[in-house]
Amino acid sequence: MKSLTVFGCGNMASALVRGIFETNRDLKISTYTPTKTRATELANVVSGIVLDSLDEIPHTDAYLIACKPQQFDELSENLKLKLPPESFVISIMAGVPTSVIKAKLGAEKLVRVMPNTPTLVGEGISLMYFNESITVSEKEGLTKLFSDTSKVYTFSDEEMIEKLSGLTASGPAYVFEIARIVAAIAENYGVDKDSSNEMAKQLLFGSSKMMSTSEFNPEELREQVTSKNGITYEALKVFQNEGLEPLFSKAIGSAYKRAKELGK
Ligand SMILES: NC(=O)c1ccc[n+]([C@@H]2O[C@H](COP(=O)([O-])OP(=O)(O)OC[C@H]3O[C@@H](n4cnc5c(N)ncnc54)[C@H](OP(=O)(O)O)[C@@H]3O)[C@@H](O)[C@H]2O)c1
The missing domain is CATH 1.10.3730.10 (ProC C-terminal domain-like)
Structure with a gap:
């Protein structure tokens, strides 16, 4: 993966993206938050570019959805059908299944990641689920991205992400x-x-x-x-x-x- 856009740069996204950047220094990162403050803070640490608005969404290999589940309706209204179909949509939102993300964004390649904050010190846990549109080699690449900063556990049953979030993410x-x-x-x-x-x-x-x-x-x-x-x-x-x-x-x-x- 060469480029990533991050929507929502709060506590978890900042820990995760900083961790990913540590081991992927060439990754081109764009950041977005409604108030711009935290997007700017994160961009400063990862040599990223801050988006002023969602009017022009950069074409990147992956899009990280890292707002709160309650904020996703507003974000998805702005993003619906605007993301390139070949790009990955990686959601770290707790509780929001890929079926809902697909319906609200119209995206195909969906990944759920449930990280935790020790990712910041390279000792996190990431639970992962890939939908049926992700190939085996794509799974390997995405797993590698998160395994640099956390131990990755992949599940074929998405419900396991919901069950285990309260244990490992919390x-x-x-x-x-x-x-x-x-x-x-x-x-x-x-x-x-x-x-x-x-x-x-x-x-x-x-x-x-x-x-x-x-x-x-x-x-x-x-x-x-x-x-x-x-x-x-x-x-x-x-x-x-x-x-x-x-x-x-x-x-x-x-x-x-x-x-x-x-x-x-
Ligand atoms: N915290 C954890 O340990 C943890 C672990 C696993 C998963 N998660 C998941 O990670 C997500 C973020 O949690 P957090 O604790 O990092 O929350 P947070 O610190 O409150 O951060 C939320 C971020 O989303 C941004 N945002 C708000 N509305 C938005 C919109 N319409 N479009 C784009 N961005 C928007 C906020 O922007 P402003 O800065 O402008 O307010 C803020 O940067 C949640 O879905 C949570 O379930 C968290």
């Missing part, structure tokens, strides 16, 4: 929430704010590093820290008795339900 928020809780508890015990935050970050960083380099799975690693009737055992018993796992599953189920609502 997942960093849950990890940050755990870090926030750890820091808050440390602070309650009298540790100063800066040290509390540092302690929480180091706890998650060290544990993640250990997990990613260990031959053991997460459950085995947990057991290695848990002596029978010790202090970790006592805390884990509370998590189990209070239903941490069903609570987590319920939250992810709720995210899935919301993804389905967003697509309507």
Whole structure:
């Protein structure tokens, strides 16, 4: 791929496009946002060109749809039937299926990507789905584009994107929430704010590093820290008795339900 137009340059698109640019320095990138501010910010980082309006859409190999699902109606009204049929339309919108994107844009070659923000540091997860108009070699090229900054998981059933978005795309928020809780508890015990935050970050960083380099799975690693009737055992018993796992599953189920609502 040689050229890309980005519609919507918020938190996720900026992380993703910056990551892609790092390993594809020749990629010609055009950016668009209604207020121009964030399109300009992103263009400055990726040597891109900012579009003043949607009156003239550049002819590029791919178009990244990165506005919020609620903003897509307005965007698609401006883009309908204007995108070259041979170009890829890559959507990162949560919950909006390719059938809806096809109906609203009149485009053929559709790709869903569900990234997450650790893409910015080259450690993301991207869930991918390709519609029937994408060839095997095109799939390989597109997968490569995202695998430079994330581990890619491809699904032939698009519904899996909806099911897993609340787990992997939203997942960093849950990890940050755990870090926030750890820091808050440390602070309650009298540790100063800066040290509390540092302690929480180091706890998650060290544990993640250990997990990613260990031959053991997460459950085995947990057991290695848990002596029978010790202090970790006592805390884990509370998590189990209070239903941490069903609570987590319920939250992810709720995210899935919301993804389905967003697509309507
Ligand atoms: N955040 C995540 O971790 C994450 C993960 C996976 C997928 N996603 C998906 O990524 C998309 C963007 O999320 P975000 O968190 O990056 O949102 P965000 O920070 O609010 O960014 C939305 C961007 O869309 C632009 N926009 C608004 N209306 C538009 C229109 N009519 N045409 C073109 N662009 C328009 C906004 O422009 P202005 O700057 O002018 O307001 C802004 O740059 C969503 O669909 C979300 O489901 C997000």
